Amino acid sequence: MLNKLALRNARRLWKDYLNYFLTLCMITALTFSFHSLLFSKDIYEMIHFGNNGELSTAGTMLVTFMAVSTVAILMIVAWLINYMTRFILEKRSREFAIYLLSGMKKKQIAALYMKENFYLGISALFAGLLLGSGLQQILFYVFYKSIGKNYRVNIEISAGSILLTIILYGACFMIALFRNKKKFFNMEIISLLNMDRQNETVNEKRNAIWKWLFYLSIGNVLFLYFLIFTGRITKWAAVFEMIGLVFTFYFFYLGLSAFLMKYIKSKGSLIYKKDCLFLMRQFSSKMRNTCFVLGTLSLLFMFALVGSSLAFMLSDYQNKQLNVEYPFDIILISDNTENDFVKEGTLINENTVPRSTLKYCVYQNGTSEMVDYLYQNLRLFSDKDSDPAMAEGRKAAAYYDYDVYMGITDYNSLRKMLGLTPVALQDNQYLIHMPNRVYQEIKDRSEKPQNSLHIGLDFAGFMTEGFAQNGHNGTDFLLVVPDKRLAGMKKYFSLMAVMASGNVPENLSESLYESAGKIRGYDELADYIKIGSEELFLMPATIQVKSREVLELKFLMSTLSFPLFYIGLVFLCVAFTVLSVQQLSDSNKYKFRYQILNKLGIGKKKIRNVVAKQLFLYYLCPVILSVIISAVFILYVGRQFVIYTGIHTEWILYFGISFVSFLGIYVLYFAVTYFQFNKNIEP
């Protein structure tokens, strides 16, 4: 009997809370498909070293980010399920009171409620897994595409992924239901009977104080804008601003509600305008009663927007910057200045067809003026160690001991290989070639690098094209001089650069390392190569095979951007579900209110209009706060991105793309809520 009742109730739950059910399906599908990445055979091979089962750097990153995002999602899904089960319990309190009056025991009712939710959960789980297997294909396609590989449809349902999804999902449900079970035991029949009849009271107490919270919150947001636009953000300012933002998210709505109530009380002219009074009162009382939920939703929206904007930024970086960082198909460096790369050359010829090859040397003259200049002037090294030994150690870890020189002939040959126009230097001239990122940082400094150098030549200018300057053709800089000038210098390193006419197999990298008696990923960290101020490319590599490095870096970027998208999507769905369910569940109360409006002479069309305005306001409020705050965050991150990468990042574009995608989901949820709401309030 109880089972039958539970099934019937679950069916009703499914119908009444369709948005909730669909969101559970969506979250399950997302969890399943994202975790499938970890369990895919191909990806397993990509993230492990050979057969020894150890994770590579990219693998560690992928697993770490997925774990972090899973924990974040677990917390938020647990909150959603807990919120929804409590919410449904309150809405159905009279029904439970009738069960109690009919002689059912609290224990039985709690079990019934648990069963209903279990049925709802299990159906959402199965539907979600089904949807997830489809979504998995799309996700794999996008993932492979983003790392520059082709994906063939392959239905690969991993037991691990299913098990992980069930465990995560089940844990959230169990926690929420056990919490609610406690609630059942503490309830009295009378309180259950009256729970859904409780008037929506308008609490106008302490409005005068709360109103200030609104001004304070606005002030805090303006202060954040001021800090970021004027670049005055320091470590401590950031900490205080973070605390201030949490305060803003949670008190803004309380403040706005008090502000509106004050406005209505002081008879502002807007309240005499058509339905404004009705809407403002609806909105302010709802906001007062749900300020905590609205604050949480704003935070979720913010995380979603920031997360997806960052993900877009990373994927754009991936597309734009990799060619700049890895201009040569293959480049090798050796500290043995007599190395003629015969072994490597043979291996390369066996694996690919070289279009042009150059073996050359870079030189040093025992000075380190440019290294000293960069170490003194670059932002990365600005927080100097007070201990001179430590500072020296740090400098030595970033740069070679001496400035790196190259002759103009080799320089122009390399430029030719890259399709760049050769440059001309007079006998008494030199030029500095540096990554655009470094150039952008130093170009406006009052202390110019050319003034710090005492080479005895005239400075001819800067060149900033991508030139393999993470340790190969110098680190952060290369001093190009006439060939004659090299006569008095010592050979520093010998190098070989190759441009291939066809594809270069990725595993050529491993083969080259092997022939050098090293293991890729292990020994490269301990190598002599120095990567200077580069922070995003963490892998110093004496042997650089572009196809291998690009694949690895694209993979690394994807390990960051995919969890960000994952979090963003789940947070969005959760936030919109809560908004939607709240409005729909209150539609009984609203039905009565709209019927009164109808009796007061507001036609159906106008009522639909008022409903749209009410829903729009309620949906807009948490969105607008999160958009205002996340926009400035993305602006800040975008600027930092320019500083660290040297590429111009259109933060507004990525924010815009995220916002438009966000709007798509917003419109979907809004439309479903709007139609269901209108259906609910129909007489």
Added chain:
Amino acid sequence: MARNHFIEVKNLVKNYGTGNIKVTAVDNVSFYVDKGAFIGIMGASGSGKTTILNILSTIDRMSGGQVLYDMADISQMTEEELSDFRQENLGFVFQDYNLLDTLSIEENIMLPMALCRHKTSKARLKEEIESRVKSISETLHICDILSKFPYEVSGGQKQRAACARALVNNPKLILADEPTGALDSNSSAMLLHTLQIMNRELGATILMVTHDVFSACYCEKILFLNDGKICSELERENMDKKEYLNRILDMQFKIGGDDIYAE
């Protein structure tokens, strides 16, 4: 020449249900209401009194017949025209007050005015609404509860606030559906007195549906309904209250409302 009445109800029919299962709630009812009248409709549960009120208040459609307000036929109006008509011509007082719980009493009263289409300037409108709310509140003695919310005042006060709201737009007709149904005897008496003030001092035309004899004796004319038909009418004329009350009771007894004497 036939006299033009403010409201003319001609051969009104209302059926519920479809196909073979049809229930006639109102069966060929005709009556009229003149301007400034205070008319009551009485009858047992299911006699069709609320259905008539709903049709007159344009929130339900008739199955047959005509309802003319100042010669305008409401059965010919579209949904939106009916809404405008309701807004401009009708005021409502319900048994369960129907006040919005998120609005203060004052805001509840002014809402119908704010919702109307206005051609006046903002400042003028504000002034107009405020003075109208003030004068009605003074007449109905609710000035001291204006800033309160519905859940903070008594049932009687709520109902007087509902009356004020019904009056605020100067409607041509006030429709009251069992207005004393949820009130104690004291509050009922006060409310009926209020309706009387609305009728006599403010010139409101009132049509009240009730099954309470005490409430009905405030009306100057009562229509008795039985099984969807008007079975009798009673006018107070020069009767004193006691005599009028007895006549209403007799009439109820005659038309089968014997349940009130059952015990």
